[in-house]
Amino acid sequence: MINTTSKRAILLETSLELFVDQGIQKTSMALISEKSQVAVGTIYHHFKSKEELIEGVYLEILESLGKHIAFTHEEEQLDFKSRFDLLWRKGYDYYTQFPNRFRFHDTYSYSPLISNQLREYARGYYQVAFDLIQEGIREGMLINTNPVLIMRWLYNSLSTIIQIKLNHEFEVTEDMVSTTLEMAWKSLTYK
Amino acid sequence: MINTTSKRAILLETSLELFVDQGIQKTSMALISEKSQVAVGTIYHHFKSKEELIEGVYLEILESLGKHIAFTHEEEQLDFKSRFDLLWRKGYDYYTQFPNRFRFHDTYSYSPLISNQLREYARGYYQVAFDLIQEGIREGMLINTNPVLIMRWLYNSLSTIIQIKLNHEFEVTEDMVSTTLEMAWKSLTYK
Amino acid sequence: MINTTSKRAILLETSLELFVDQGIQKTSMALISEKSQVAVGTIYHHFKSKEELIEGVYLEILESLGKHIAFTHEEEQLDFKSRFDLLWRKGYDYYTQFPNRFRFHDTYSYSPLISNQLREYARGYYQVAFDLIQEGIREGMLINTNPVLIMRWLYNSLSTIIQIKLNHEFEVTEDMVSTTLEMAWKSLTYK
Amino acid sequence: MINTTSKRAILLETSLELFVDQGIQKTSMALISEKSQVAVGTIYHHFKSKEELIEGVYLEILESLGKHIAFTHEEEQLDFKSRFDLLWRKGYDYYTQFPNRFRFHDTYSYSPLISNQLREYARGYYQVAFDLIQEGIREGMLINTNPVLIMRWLYNSLSTIIQIKLNHEFEVTEDMVSTTLEMAWKSLTYK
DNA sequence: CATGAATGAGGGTTCATTCAT
DNA sequence: GATGAATGAACCCTCATTCAT
Structure with missing residues (x-):
């Protein structure tokens, strides 16, 4: 559970950074995966879609x-x-x-x-x-x-x-x- | 020549509208082509790239x-x-x-x-x-x-x-x- | 893993055949995809670009x-x-x-x-x-x-x-x- | 007529150069037009198609x-x-x-x-x-x-x-x- | 003859998403 | 939960060719 929480947090942080640096749409899920060292599939365990990830960052x-x-x-x-x-x-x-x-x-x-x-x-x-x-x-x-x-x-x-x-x-x-x-x-x- | 000028203007106007409505990145060149009734290839006669089109709108x-x-x-x-x-x-x-x-x-x-x-x-x-x-x-x-x-x-x-x-x-x-x-x-x- | 290896091999073989038959430039990635029964996106998992695919065949x-x-x-x-x-x-x-x-x-x-x-x-x-x-x-x-x-x-x-x-x-x-x-x-x- | 002959010759020479330098298929008619200072339409007066231009060079x-x-x-x-x-x-x-x-x-x-x-x-x-x-x-x-x-x-x-x-x-x-x-x-x- | 704006099919490539492991 | 290979629609862009001037 600690791990889960931490992965979610890492994903939000990495996404925020990438979104701000190069724009949301230019930031691919693959790039977020790479930079955060979390497999693409795992991102989808924490966020149903890219849209939800964006909303997660916003909220x-x-x-x-x-x-x-x-x-x-x-x-x-x-x-x-x-x-x-x-x-x-x-x-x-x-x-x-x-x-x-x-x-x-x-x-x-x-x-x-x-x-x-x-x-x-x-x-x-x-x-x-x-x-x-x-x-x-x-x-x-x-x-x-x-x-x-x-x-x-x-x-x-x-x-x-x-x-x-x-x-x-x-x-x-x-x-x-x-x-x-x-x-x-x-x-x-x-x- | 009147036509040429007008095509450029039409493209800028249509692009502006679409950029604002759904976001720049979500607006494909194909959609701009369709809405403005100008072939994709023609857009590229007036603007070297999508980037230049965006800059054109801005300027x-x-x-x-x-x-x-x-x-x-x-x-x-x-x-x-x-x-x-x-x-x-x-x-x-x-x-x-x-x-x-x-x-x-x-x-x-x-x-x-x-x-x-x-x-x-x-x-x-x-x-x-x-x-x-x-x-x-x-x-x-x-x-x-x-x-x-x-x-x-x-x-x-x-x-x-x-x-x-x-x-x-x-x-x-x-x-x-x-x-x-x-x-x-x-x-x-x-x- | 066996699958992976085989996909790469299939792609190289199919590409070679098409390159020779109709020329490298006339051979589209879509055609390679079709003939080899491998999705276009998958080709790009194995080869970063068409250029790298050509080099792969050569090597x-x-x-x-x-x-x-x-x-x-x-x-x-x-x-x-x-x-x-x-x-x-x-x-x-x-x-x-x-x-x-x-x-x-x-x-x-x-x-x-x-x-x-x-x-x-x-x-x-x-x-x-x-x-x-x-x-x-x-x-x-x-x-x-x-x-x-x-x-x-x-x-x-x-x-x-x-x-x-x-x-x-x-x-x-x-x-x-x-x-x-x-x-x-x-x-x-x-x- | 001297002009015609010369345009044809210029086109063949320019095409040859470009074909050799960057490959036939990568050489666009537009580039040939630009380098030879002959309008695209004019190329098509001298050669029915790109294929015929290639053949012209060869022959x-x-x-x-x-x-x-x-x-x-x-x-x-x-x-x-x-x-x-x-x-x-x-x-x-x-x-x-x-x-x-x-x-x-x-x-x-x-x-x-x-x-x-x-x-x-x-x-x-x-x-x-x-x-x-x-x-x-x-x-x-x-x-x-x-x-x-x-x-x-x-x-x-x-x-x-x-x-x-x-x-x-x-x-x-x-x-x-x-x-x-x-x-x-x-x-x-x-x- | 000469021009070059216009066309749109087709090119290489990307990417959100899925799913078998 | 976690993984990443696989997918194919959709992206931006190119280009041979046409045609009104």
């Missing part, structure tokens, strides 16, 4: 992200702005720590390879973010516009700075990160 | 975008904020008018299917945006951070609202659009 | 020829003329027994489809012939000219009579064969 | 060879051995002067790309060689074996030395050439 990323950004009981007690900052920082940390997961998410989350149904389902993993946004609107801390718009706005603010960091377009300083965070906050508040 | 979009967002002489005379708004609105108009072009750009501009060299080359088409940003920083109208960061931030602000509009997640009102534009402006200015 | 012929013409310990004891005759006769026997192998070799061994590197490598298989020639020159049995010239001369003498036999231009009698061998010998000796 | 070589080796009235008066040597030398000269023609002939004259009918027809171009051989046998100058065998033997003797020369396996001296000629003569005579 694992979101599930793990969800765990990473969840608030502890103590954090729940913080004021709104602190929790806003904290959530943004946690997202930043997560994707910075796992660049391939960011790249995968950024490239494929809106591609036709991920079904709408799956996308819908995955929403649960970052419900905490939606909750915070809704609380902010209710309490008058955030501007009163559609939460989905704000959600995307926040993701895009994160994405902006992480893309730059990962593409090495220029060195990203801590100053820049906090500037970006402040830009996001300023744009979503009344003054 | 055509950016070139056309570039023309659309260029300032007229009169517009050049406007004050900074007016030009900022105008540019953003032009981008919004363009992508709203050509949804597939937006989807293509949004999905593939950072995928491994577009080479860095091509991306670099295409930058020329939206140089006007860079120029405006740099002017804004120089003149103290925009916060003093890296122009590339601002560039992406602006694109992402556009992308946020267009994605929502095209995905019909909810109705996008003119109010919402101007709100989004204001969010972008507010986040990039000092007060 | 197998030369390797098998090499084994056929090797001297036994007893044969090694014979005098020079006897070994000369024996070698020539062995070559004649081999190619007469496997007409397709002769045709392949005769048609393609100097074509651009066989790389120089491969040709070089294959030389090892008929090293025994070179050795005999060099001994003959050293011992004064053969005229003192370049061994490569003699090598080709001998192959051509063989080729002359086999071509006639296989093309059924007229009946080749044992007398004719021995006449040809004597012509080769006479032309390479001093008197 | 032109043999026709030209035929003219080159024909005896003048004076040469007809020479004794047998002199004419034997002369014919062999003329063949050697011709192929040495036009290496590509030799290569083409050597590679393709027995390939399935040249029909038996055509081969038969082309025999007329070197009838002079057959005549000489038959005279030699009749007069007791040459051994009494099948003329076809002798014909091939002679061609192979030529081929042996020319192959070596063209492949630059080692430097071919005039001594070597005359040695080869003597080998051919010695092997075909009684003493």
Whole structure:
């Protein structure tokens, strides 16, 4: 069982790497087999099809992200702005720590390879973010516009700075990160 | 000669549509041939390879975008904020008018299917945006951070609202659009 | 494993036949697949490409020829003329027994489809012939000219009579064969 | 008309070169068109098909060879051995002067790309060689074996030395050439 | 005569998936 | 569970040939 778990994990990790490096469709099952040292047939024991493997990669990323950004009981007690900052920082940390997961998410989350149904389902993993946004609107801390718009706005603010960091377009300083965070906050508040 | 030109245009249009609907890699040359009523061999008269066809689609979009967002002489005379708004609105108009072009750009501009060299080359088409940003920083109208960061931030602000509009997640009102534009402006200015 | 070996052998045999009958380039992988009752994909399990399949056919012929013409310990004891005759006769026997192998070799061994590197490598298989020639020159049995010239001369003498036999231009009698061998010998000796 | 003739000649020459360098089948009509600066359609004005173009190359070589080796009235008066040597030398000269023609002939004259009918027809171009051989046998100058065998033997003797020369396996001296000629003569005579 | 864009059958090759071991 | 040889449909691309100009 330990072996099984580990094979699944190895497969997900190898697939993620290959998907990000050369594209999902250009990554053949044979290549995944070779790089992960797991026979092709064995892959099909763990995932019914390539499609399911792709979904597995997608879900694992979101599930793990969800765990990473969840608030502890103590954090729940913080004021709104602190929790806003904290959530943004946690997202930043997560994707910075796992660049391939960011790249995968950024490239494929809106591609036709991920079904709408799956996308819908995955929403649960970052419900905490939606909750915070809704609380902010209710309490008058955030501007009163559609939460989905704000959600995307926040993701895009994160994405902006992480893309730059990962593409090495220029060195990203801590100053820049906090500037970006402040830009996001300023744009979503009344003054 | 009119025919020739038109064949190329038809191919680009059909390809764009199919690329966006089902993904570039899932779109076979045979399907493009069928949908565009142009023999496979003929496609290869106009584009040396599938790769070159993809690049053709990419470049055509950016070139056309570039023309659309260029300032007229009169517009050049406007004050900074007016030009900022105008540019953003032009981008919004363009992508709203050509949804597939937006989807293509949004999905593939950072995928491994577009080479860095091509991306670099295409930058020329939206140089006007860079120029405006740099002017804004120089003149103290925009916060003093890296122009590339601002560039992406602006694109992402556009992308946020267009994605929502095209995905019909909810109705996008003119109010919402101007709100989004204001969010972008507010986040990039000092007060 | 027996199956594997046999599939490879079947493929080599079928390919040889088709290559000889209609030319290498006119022989499609699909046709080889059909005639050998082996799926196209399976051919690519055994040979990385059509080129490698061609090389496989070439090498197998030369390797098998090499084994056929090797001297036994007893044969090694014979005098020079006897070994000369024996070698020539062995070559004649081999190619007469496997007409397709002769045709392949005769048609393609100097074509651009066989790389120089491969040709070089294959030389090892008929090293025994070179050795005999060099001994003959050293011992004064053969005229003192370049061994490569003699090598080709001998192959051509063989080729002359086999071509006639296989093309059924007229009946080749044992007398004719021995006449040809004597012509080769006479032309390479001093008197 | 001068133009026509010249285009045909250019096409034959270019085709010969390409056929020899990369193989007949790998040489596309488009490539011939490009290298010879003659539009594809125009090639089809001069040759009904690729097959006819190949045949054209083949026949032109043999026709030209035929003219080159024909005896003048004076040469007809020479004794047998002199004419034997002369014919062999003329063949050697011709192929040495036009290496590509030799290569083409050597590679393709027995390939399935040249029909038996055509081969038969082309025999007329070197009838002079057959005549000489038959005279030699009749007069007791040459051994009494099948003329076809002798014909091939002679061609192979030529081929042996020319192959070596063209492949630059080692430097071919005039001594070597005359040695080869003597080998051919010695092997075909009684003493 | 000359041109070269257009054609589509057919080429070599890949690859997700299956299944006997 | 694990393996990897076997499968054949489908892929991208080439090419001999045609024909409107």
